[in-house]
Amino acid sequence: MFETILSYIIIAGLAVFLFKTRRKPPDKISELFSFRKIAPDGLIDLDGRRFRLVLEVDPINLALKSAGEQNAVWNAFRSAVASLKCNLTLLVQTQYLDLSEYIRQQKAFAESAPTEELQDTAERLVGFFRQKFEESAHRTRKYYIILRHDYTLERNPLISARRKKEEKENIELIARQELEDSRNILTAALSPVGLRITQLTRHEVLQMIYRTLCRQLANIQPIEKADYAEAFCVVSRSATPLIKELLGGEEDFSEEETEGESKKNSNKEALSTRNG
Known part of the structure; x- marks a missing residue:
């Protein structure tokens, strides 16, 4: 009897171990898409x-x-990562090489070149890069470090309730300070070995997210043109103000409004005179 029960327990344990669904770790990159x-x-x-x-x-x-x-590069990187207070994610992203801005600059230089030789050289350079850019889609790699700070309130009885309340009110300030300290540690450790670190601004973060979600479209249509075409709008913007401005109806509208207000005021004066 005891052996039968023991065998059942062993079989159940093996079944749980074999068919246990392992929890998938959260994707540290896709979480950036749902930002507040x-x-x-x-x-x-x-x-x-x-x-x-x-x-x-x-x-x-x-x-x-x-x-x-x-060895100096690897030692600097290891010491910098070990000194961080927050977690990090290393991201290597393959993107299409966009030479449109460089071609535009060279084209503008060709139009304003002081001599004909420089103008001819700039035009041939523009033609060369445009041909290379249109014939094949060249790729480049972007390297990112994503610093992560997840705020958790410490359950320490020695911490007063007032301090916990202050921490809740200054969550963003605390997170910003910790992330900026980690950025400064990485910059100070990696700059001497030739690794330059740049913090992305809001526009650059949106560009990175846009290139991650729309890799094919980002090479053809930049994020500025996609936004102008209302690609990210759930409801289309109204064109009435633009049409009114083009037709010059804003001044007419203001004149009609002033005439209507004057009529209302005259009617009020007439009513007050009658009541008096």
């Missing part, structure tokens, strides 16, 4: 008192460095 707000300096506010800061890293070619320089 993004500050002008790039601080991302997510639901649940979570804050993120995205840093872009300009890479270096380790293959061109000596063994001692490579």
Whole structure:
């Protein structure tokens, strides 16, 4: 009897172990898509008192460095990560190489070149890059460090209720301070070895999210043109103010409004005279 019960327990334990659904870890990248707000300096506010800061890293070619320089880079990176107070996510993103801004600058230079030789050189350069850009879609890599801060209130009986209330009121300030401290630690540790770190602004964060969600479209239509075409609007913007401005109806409307107000005032004066 005891052996039968023991065998049942072992079988049940094996079944639970084999068929147990492992919990999938949350995706640290897709959480950026559901942001509550993004500050002008790039601080991302997510639901649940979570804050993120995205840093872009300009890479270096380790293959061109000596063994001692490579060890120095890795040691600097390890010491910087070990010194951080918050968690981080390393993101390597493949994007289409966009040369449209460079081509536009060279085209503007060609139009305002002081000599014909410089103008001819700039035009040939524009034609070369435009042909290369249109023939094949070249790709480039972007390297990001996403600093994560998830606010959790400490359940410590030694902490007073007043201090806990102050922490709740200053959640964003505390998160900003911690994330900026981590950014400064990374910058101070990686800059001497040639790794330049730049904090993304609000516009740059939106561009990164846009390129992540719409990789094919981002190469053809920038985020500014997509926004102008109301690609992100649930309800289309009304064109009535624009039409009124083009037709010059705003002045007529103001004149009609003033005439209507004068008529109302005259009617009120007439009524007050009769009542008097």
